Amino acid sequence: MAFDYDKYLRPNKLPHIWCPGCGHGIVMKGLIRAIDTCGLKKEDTAIVSGIGCASRLPGYLDFCTLHTAHGRAAAFATGVKMARPEMNVILVGGDGDGTAIGGNHFIHACRRNINMTYIIMNNKIYGMTGGQFSPATPTGDKASTTVYGNPDPAFDIAKLAIGAGATFVARGTAFHANQIDKLIAEAIQHKGFSVVEILDDCPTTYGRRNKFKSVIEMMNHLKETTVPVKAAEKMSPEQLKGKVLTGVLYKEEKPEYTEEYAKVIQRAQAAK
Amino acid sequence: MENKLPTIEIIEKYCKGCYICVEFCPKQVLEIKGFVVSVKNLEACIKCMQCELRCPDFAIKVTA
Ligand SMILES: Cc1ncc(C[n+]2csc(CCOP(=O)(O)OP(=O)(O)O)c2C)c(N)n1
Ligand code: SF4
Ligand code: SF4
Ligand code: SF4
Numbered sequence: 001m002a003f004d005y006d007k008y009l010r011p012n013k014l015p016h017i018w019c020p021g022c023g024h025g026i027v028m029k030g031l032i033r034a035i036d037t038c039g040l041k042k043e044d045t046a047i048v049s050g051i052g053c054a055s056r057l058p059g060y061l062d063f064c065t066l067h068t069a070h071g072r073a074a075a076f077a078t079g080v081k082m083a084r085p086e087m088n089v090i091l092v093g094g095d096g097d098g099t100a101i102g103g104n105h106f107i108h109a110c111r112r113n114i115n116m117t118y119i120i121m122n123n124k125i126y127g128m129t130g131g132q133f134s135p136a137t138p139t140g141d142k143a144s145t146t147v148y149g150n151p152d153p154a155f156d157i158a159k160l161a162i163g164a165g166a167t168f169v170a171r172g173t174a175f176h177a178n179q180i181d182k183l184i185a186e187a188i189q190h191k192g193f194s195v196v197e198i199l200d201d202c203p204t205t206y207g208r209r210n211k212f213k214s215v216i217e218m219m220n221h222l223k224e225t226t227v228p229v230k231a232a233e234k235m236s237p238e239q240l241k242g243k244v245l246t247g248v249l250y251k252e253e254k255p256e257y258t259e260e261y262a263k264v265i266q267r268a269q270a271a272k
Numbered sequence: 273m274e275n276k277l278p279t280i281e282i283i284e285k286y287c288k289g290c291y292i293c294v295e296f297c298p299k300q301v302l303e304i305k306g307f308v309v310s311v312k313n314l315e316a317c318i319k320c321m322q323c324e325l326r327c328p329d330f331a332i333k334v335t336a
Contacts, residue, residue, distance in 0.1 A: 002321075014329075029325075
């Protein structure tokens, strides 16, 4: 049976701005299905983004939405969550928005373990501004600002999140469309700061420069270069060479920030 | 009832002709005609919903 996306979309906003074959649309559909699974109500749910192609996502969704400044989704979202801890707060954005200009906000949101879900669409490039390299661009790859190959090593965004203190970290891909909603739903249900990195495709500014002949080749590349974390347990280091793990990579229960902050308020009031 | 053909609805004004549904359909039901997708072989459809799931543009709906 066809899934009814329409009831979660703002009327008359489609077609969206994303290029033909851009994976951001696949991620948005996964997010909608996850919201449906979790039964989140529109009036109780805020979707917050920074700037970039990926960050255009909240504009299409019929929820409380905030489209903020480049890299600042985590800061604005933290404000929403502190003021209204009962709200479900979901952040969305790209690898550039989240790990370059917004890298500092990102690591500190992870460290605080504030109960929000952050979906990072990692297409390894700044799509919106014409394909400049990002902190997630692999070494050697071409961008408009690394025409002779990128000399920098890339961030492993999921590992960065775990290192910084996020208590739920998962990774999926735009190829594995039917898993995106399941990972996001689990992230939403986790109490604490949850990060879901979706390996994504930007055919327009990354694919062409890096010798992908089509969107389909990019999709198949996502399939061929990833391994589910459970399957990886049974594989040898040679078999895992060059592969990226997908699935739930990390999960831990830890004190949550808004609850801890409520205790601070109580202590302060008792001290009067 | 078992063999009833599905309905494949294409919203042409949303379709960007990206080929994702065409290439990932296991039964070659779809093709690009001009700039948008169209159904060329409805009889072969096994209602697997891959096209609907993968379309980035909300442009194809399968009703079994
Ligand atoms: C303060 C500021 N600096 C730079 C920009 C220009 N800018 C807009 S989007 C963007 C990068 C977006 O890349 P990413 O977050 O990876 O998203 P994508 O477009 O690839 O989805 C940049 C640098 C800006 N809008 N604001
Ligand atoms: S430029 Fe890249 S990221 Fe932006 S919409 Fe086009 S394909 Fe997507
Ligand atoms: S439902 Fe499956 S078989 Fe039918 S058109 Fe879509 S992808 Fe092809
Ligand atoms: S996947 Fe969607 S946008 Fe792409 S060709 Fe098929 S119907 Fe059109």
